[in-house]
Amino acid sequence: MEGSSGVRKGAWSQIEDNLLRDCVNLHGEGKWHLVPKRAGLNRCRKSCRLRWLNYLKPNIKRGDFSEDEVDLMIRLHKLLGNRWSLIAGRLPGRTSNDVKNYWNTYMRRKVHSHKKDNNIEKQADEAKPIVKHHEVIKPVPRTLSKTSPWLQGKFVNSSKVGVSEEGATSISGSAGNWWETLLDDKEDNAVNNNNTCFFGGADGEFNLWSEELTSIDCDFVTQGESWSDFLLDLQG
DNA sequence: AACCGGGTCAACCGCTAGTAT
DNA sequence: GATACTAGCGGTTGACCCGGT
Numbered sequence: 001m002e003g004s005s006g007v008r009k010g011a012w013s014q015i016e017d018n019l020l021r022d023c024v025n026l027h028g029e030g031k032w033h034l035v036p037k038r039a040g041l042n043r044c045r046k047s048c049r050l051r052w053l054n055y056l057k058p059n060i061k062r063g064d065f066s067e068d069e070v071d072l073m074i075r076l077h078k079l080l081g082n083r084w085s086l087i088a089g090r091l092p093g094r095t096s097n098d099v100k101n102y103w104n105t106y107m108r109r110k111v112h113s114h115k116k117d118n119n120i121e122k123q124a125d126e127a128k129p130i131v132k133h134h135e136v137i138k139p140v141p142r143t144l145s146k147t148s149p150w151l152q153g154k155f156v157n158s159s160k161v162g163v164s165e166e167g168a169t170s171i172s173g174s175a176g177n178w179w180e181t182l183l184d185d186k187e188d189n190a191v192n193n194n195n196t197c198f199f200g201g202a203d204g205e206f207n208l209w210s211e212e213l214t215s216i217d218c219d220f221v222t223q224g225e226s227w228s229d230f231l232l233d234l235q236g
Numbered sequence: 237a238a239c240c241g242g243g244t245c246a247a248c249c250g251c252t253a254g255t256a257t
Numbered sequence: 258g259a260t261a262c263t264a265g266c267g268g269t270t271g272a273c274c275c276g277g278t
Contacts, residue, residue, distance in 0.1 A: 010271095010272090032265095033264085045263080046265090050247065054246070084266080085266060100268085101244070101245055
């Protein structure tokens, strides 16, 4: 099974797995464009990377998702939307592909059954108030330039938070990690009409994704971690 | 036993972001 | 700034499996 470019496609054989595993063990992860050559595989770099990440990598957990994992997944999906890699990053041993597949199968099924239930209870529901719709909160990427004071530790202390003409929030300075106080200072941070906070530098390079962080149960921020860890992941 | 339909999951595709030149 | 290249992501596809008829 070869593609038009002569690159092999389709299911991986045991021999290919071994070659790839040996190669990664020898040279380490990364430089995927070199892996096919190094490993002697007639596969494209994407295929090699995916095979490693989703199947060969040590500590990959296989089998059913536990209740805890599902619960966590639901919460994270509520927060992040279809950011499978980020969600998977919070589920040790799970890959983004696993999470995505699980969501697309089990969850769809759940939704369907839920809809069924809803139809049965429709009459009763009509008497109830409409449940508030939950928007999926998608983080907006922040662009950090190399010359950014944030990265150079030049960010000076200030508790002032200003609002630009556009209605976006800008911080003129901060002590330590600004995100540490993100939740604590929610009241202080001006929020625009879209419920989105914009932390704008002078060159407009900072856009902070918004949300009702405090309204979300935070128990997926695992023990020994803080929101800063979580938010740093989002940057990645 | 043969067929069919649905579910599952590995893998591919297309796209974007980041980086080097 | 433009271009080329690589890495990584999410959406989608297709092969395989399994249970029902």
